[in-house]
Amino acid sequence: MPNTYPPLDPQAATPIYRQLYLRFRDAISAGRLQPGERLPSVRALAAELNLARGTVEAAYQMLGGEGYVQARGPAGTVVAPLLSTTPVAVGVQRLERPPTAPGPSTLVPMPLQIGLPALDAFPRKLWTRLVGRALRQGGLDGLVYPDPQGHLALRKALAIYLGVSRGISCTAEQIFICAGYRACLDLICRSLLHDGDRCWFEDPGYFQARRFLEQARTQLVPVPVDGDGLDVEAGMALAPDARFALVTPHHQSPLGATLSLPRRQRLLEWASSQGSWVIEDDYDSEYRYRGRPVPALKSLDTQGRVLYCATFSKVLAPGLRLAYLVVPQAQVARFATVVGDMQNHCPHLLQATVSAFIEEGHFARHLRKMRGLYADRRRYLVDALQAELGEHLQLDNKAAGMHLVAHLSGGGDDCTIARRARDLGLAIEPLSGWYRGPGQRHALLLGFTNVASREQAVALARQLRLAMDL
Template identity: 50%
Template structure:
């Protein structure tokens, strides 16, 4: 059944006009149809309910509906109600009314519907492999069991069963021991970082970030008025000694130790201990962004940096965007016990929390064992898909391409060192052919920049598709 469309966004009735109210109702619906706000097949409110909403006589609305039906805009379906005529075209040209002095025109931009991910796009899990039927069953069960309490605001810190499930998962899988009250459910990584910065930083504070790094980290810090200090990354991870020379008294460091974004290297134990020692001595905080630490193809996932934290200086940030799908808009932040009350206060002030139903479904998915099975399946699948894309690129380019293969992650780096063009130019050519490659150089600040193309492989569904993508890239680069 089509959902009844609200009239909230339509122009209000003006009783000071000489235009009859029935004519105004008629005009507002016709305009909504022609502008695309109401579409063919959309159900409209009954004459009785709309009359009550507008504060007019029922006969006024019935007269307008009758005229709209007579002109082919509306279609009556008896007891099923009234709908916008399905025979109308999906996109009708908007009538141009003469512009009157002192009036402004309505915006003509239309909302852009969500699009499917483009080939080789970064950071998108295998959407074709997500267990939609299982998720739908869990969602239906939750919806059927919805009670009055479920329709009220939940805890801004997160749905308790989900916080418990996350804490249990982190202890077993990532070696992070925490109480559920230390877990704060957020709208994703950006929201987690914003929560941390609001609670722990002041405007103008300096923060170590990786160079090259993850662009959203810079965006969030800049918007909050903090000063990002770019610290280079080598084969062992963030070069802590360089950070100490550049800003020894920084208040925070943000790192991706399990699988550095975007180089893919893992921070060595020596560097991890060095970073923890600096944070303890400087009374600074570390945000560990474990964005895809679950995906390691050589041996088990590495323990989290947080598992080595003996002085409670590490905040652990995780997300369901990479392990389930980004449409959930769910992440979490594990904070030291000493900070729990402060973070609770910040969450209470700045957030109403994430949708309770989404959190409840995710909690069921985890507690019933589906989450761990899904991760195991994805690790095997991604290893195969990465191998297919690597083989296809090597076949298409031969010795002209060098591919960085790290032990984990969801993307690879293809380097074309013998070419005169920059990676930004190569990426532009690839994007013109519909391939969402990204230049590595844009992940760095000013100065010497590494060159290469970042390619996501998680949605490469077959060897044939991998070969087709590689051939398209070969033709694009010339």
């Protein structure tokens, strides 16, 4: 850090991590730090300022959450390239995204962050052993150019798993391994999309998918969601000739509704009659805490209109960057041609490790363990919120998924609360930022998977109370 900055004051009312955050924010806003310029590493800055690494990480987390910086893995953390180069007053939004859109996480996860599995419960010792064995046993197949469709052993293991757990009848030939969910969407768009095609999109819906499809030059048609999931009749009234519909039928993202059977059937009838495609994002179907999981929409697809996407980010770890796409048999050749021209390869070592993890039964045991763990952690947070904020928040009662939806009983601006919460170190997201059309509702999205104890849940609920200014 340049020595022109005022010294950090440990006696000040403002926490050290926030003082550090303000230093960087002011430097970026004033143009002293330029877009693309690299920031000091967490370790180096902590040593230079004689701070704990966690303090520096918290400051960087806040900067990333507000869009001032981006983490680039081994390349370090840089000032966001899309920021304006013209100095502006601090607090003015300069990013090329809506002010209410949820920001990405950066270096370390923050409490209540949604979409993250329980990182403390990842089977590290077993994983390390399987990785080592895969390295020792790996032959030339791990050194040559990989199969662009993905490691065959993993695709075979997934075909068996999907048949048993999701009711999907498919072969390894129909499965494509991709470097994350957005890579699945990229493969779909390159294979089937034409510029200007219209696409039904759940409103509210997953903001990362929305951004990608907008960049792919689709015309998104926001379709409302209710207690039975996507309103198919509304979609048909708004855009009967749409070429795509992107849905999260098992656990609607973010509201949590399950697409009812009549609507599933109607959606498939529409797709078949129009020659349209349904993209099924089955992002967290493994986590249902009451009753049996609902079969995948793909399991009802007799006409070959559903493209099924799933990922290992929620069930293992997002850092693996492994997802998979199941395409109808009639489309395999087209997708195989396109994927061969893409740089969509996933490391052979990780694919071989996941394959062994599934084949040897570790995956099934891991999921059983996580379902029990998440049920407990969900209960910890629900109990704490009801005790601390019961009259101010109305919690959803859907015992599934990896996050809670907390509606604001007395009204209020969820974006303002989320910003205050982030200042207190909580990664809460505002529901209103997930809407694209009118009719926004204000609520808070709270991840519970990394709430490790009742005591932690109580402490987090009290911090949230401060953010709500109660």
